[in-house]
Amino acid sequence: MKTIFSTFLLLFFAQFSFSQSEFDYTVQINPITISGLPGLHSFAFGQSQGKWLIIGGRLDGLHARQPFNAFPASNNNSTIYVVDRTTQQSWSVSLSSLPTGIKEQLQSTNMNFYQDGDTLYIIGGYAFSASANDHITFDKLTAIDVPGLMNAIQNNLPISSFFKQISNSFFAVTGGQLGKIDTTFYLVGGHRFDGRYNPMGNPTFTQTYTNQIRKFTIDNSETQLSFSVVEQITDPIHLHRRDYNLVPQVFPDGELGYTISSGVFQINQDLPFLYPVDVKASGHLPQTSFNQYLSNYHSGSVGLFEAASNTMHNLFFGGMSQYYYNGTTLIQDNLVPFVKTISRVTREANGNLTEYKFPNEMPLLNGAGAEFIPNLSLPHFSNEVIKLDDIAEDEFVIGHLVGGISSSSLNPFSANQTNTTSANPTVYEVKLIREQSMSIPVTDSKNPVSFTIAPNPIKGKKIDMEFSVPYIAELTYFITSFDGKIISEGEITDFNSGKNKMEFILPQKMTQSFILTLIFDNKFYASQKVLVEK
Known part of the structure; x- marks a missing residue:
């Protein structure tokens, strides 16, 4: 059901109030056509000398609800493309000449990929495998010589020598993301999915x-x-x-890393996560004090850094989201519709996060499963965050949005109208223009839920807990060990809006320290380490 989320309003002075928010740029989206490039989504890409290498993904739109009709092999992308965005032309070659393991993986969807120098690494992915006679998540790591392969395709030469591949269950992941910090690769999140998709949870997978x-x-x-x-x-x-x-970051202390932005699904609800998680060499840090409302699924995104103010900006283009604006009202739609929103999440020097909506939108309900290919001729960090302060021009191209799913309606999946969606063949050039920003802040994005435990460390099965919630809604808890095992879960009842005190009874006597997480209204998370006195 759609509801108006009335507690989230825009800031007003007179009629509207617009915020510069230390981002003095507007965003311009310009469509271009690449000859010979079909509509694609959920693919992998690399680039070299201004040209793009595009591999895998799907040629159709949003997957169907029926298991027999979801992810048909006939719409796997079994062609590799080389694209010259300057001349707007492309070259292509079939995967058919490659060994079975390579050609099957590289026509899959939602692969995890990262380009390290001239090498594009691709992990996992989901598709029908003829050799397995089933839909599977591939247990493959493939390395591709990007400039070598692109040259061979452009000159109609054999391509098999530009690939290496190994198999291991460690790599059987789809829908995650691959990054690199220093010399270490990070395969973040994702899942292993084998069999036929089934929205009703029947045992076809x-x-x-x-x-x-x-x-x-x-x-x-x-x-x-x-x-x-x-x-x-x-x-x-x-x-x-x-x-x-997974958006590359420059953190306030200058450290390079990543931020996990939203994603699906919460452990106890088929709803997106709203808060981000920072990923650094030292570990991961859930940023539960902040919720991101305007972008919840994979879409095109880019990181931009302003050194003078030590400010990190993350831009998101369209896609699918649990929240979107209708005029000045923020709408909550738990069906998570396609949206046109272009948004920004800014991390200030003090670490505070704020979300903003740009006044302009995507041309259509598109962007889900698209990729943002950054313009690497601009000054950038090793993780491809663009250095805004080092760019003298007042108007410049920061990259291109390629592919994605286009929809003619907000919720085609729930209406069983996935045939009205399609893979978008239009490429969008994305420009920044230096002028006063008119982006609108999303208010009340801070988490109103908090709790304290005293004393901590604890002794025995009882915890004295104080917590605060803004209204009455579902309040659940999870107890997890430090090594990632769920020990217990349940629901907290009989509480009031505002501040509460309670004696929380553990389900068992704890011998090791643990993490207690409260989840309020399937929207706000709060976690604390609880130490056990020996």
Whole structure:
């Protein structure tokens, strides 16, 4: 059901109040056509010398509800494309000449990928496998020589020598994201999904979320790939995510890392997460004090940094979201519709996060499953965050939005009208124009839920807890161990709006310290470490 989320309003002075928010740029979206490039979504890409390499993904729109009709192999993208955005032309080659393991993986959807120098690494992905005679998540790591492959495709030469591949269940992940910090790769979130999709939960598939950040190194120096596991961090509450945006970051202390933006699904509800999680070399930090409302699924995104103010800006383009604006009213739609919103989340020097809506929107209900290909001719950090202060021009292209799903309605899936969606063939050039920003802040994005435990460390099965909630709604809890196991879960009842005191009785005597997480209204999370006195 759609409801007007009345507690979220815009700031008004007279009729409207617009905020510069230390981002003195407007965003301009210009459509261009690339000859020979079809509509695609949920693909992998690399780039070299201004040209793009596009691999995998799907040629159709949103997947159907019926298991027999979802993710048909006939709409897998079995062609590799090279795109020259300057001349707006493309070259292509079929995957058919490649070994079975490589060609099957590289026509899959929602692969995890990262380009390291000239090498594009691709992990996992989901699609029909002829050799397995089933839809599977591929357990593959593939390394691709990007400039070598692009040259071969442009000159109609054999391509098989530009690929290496190994298999391991460690890589059987789809819908996550792959990044790199220093010399270590980070496979963040995602799930293993084998079998036919089924929205009713009938046993046509098996699904396991990784709930992990898998850290590893890759040795690509020999003829055969190899890898070494560095660490596997498990968090079944905050890392239970897939189909999200992993946005590269420059943190206030200058450290480079990533932010997990939103994603699905919450551990106890088929709803998106709203708060982000920061990923650094030292570990991951859920930012539960802030909720991001305007972008909840994977879409095009880009990170921009202003050194003078030590401010990080993350831009999101369209996609699917649990919230969107109708005029000046923020609408909550738990069906998570397609949206046109262009939004920004800014991290200030003090670490505070604020979300803003740009006044202009995407041309259509599109952007879900799209990729933002950054303009690497601009000054940028090693993780591809663009250095705004080093750009002298007042108007410049920061990158291109490629592909994604287009829809003619907000909720085609729930209406069983997925045939009205399609893969978008239009490429959008994205420009920043230096002028006063008219972006609108989303108010009340701060988490109103908090709790304290005293004393901490605890002794025995009783916890004295104080917590505060803004209104009466569902309040659940999870108890997890430090190594990522769920010990207990339940619901808290008989509380009032405002401040509450209660004696929380643990389900068992705890011998090890643990994490207590409260989830309020399926929207706000709060977690604390609870130490157990020996």
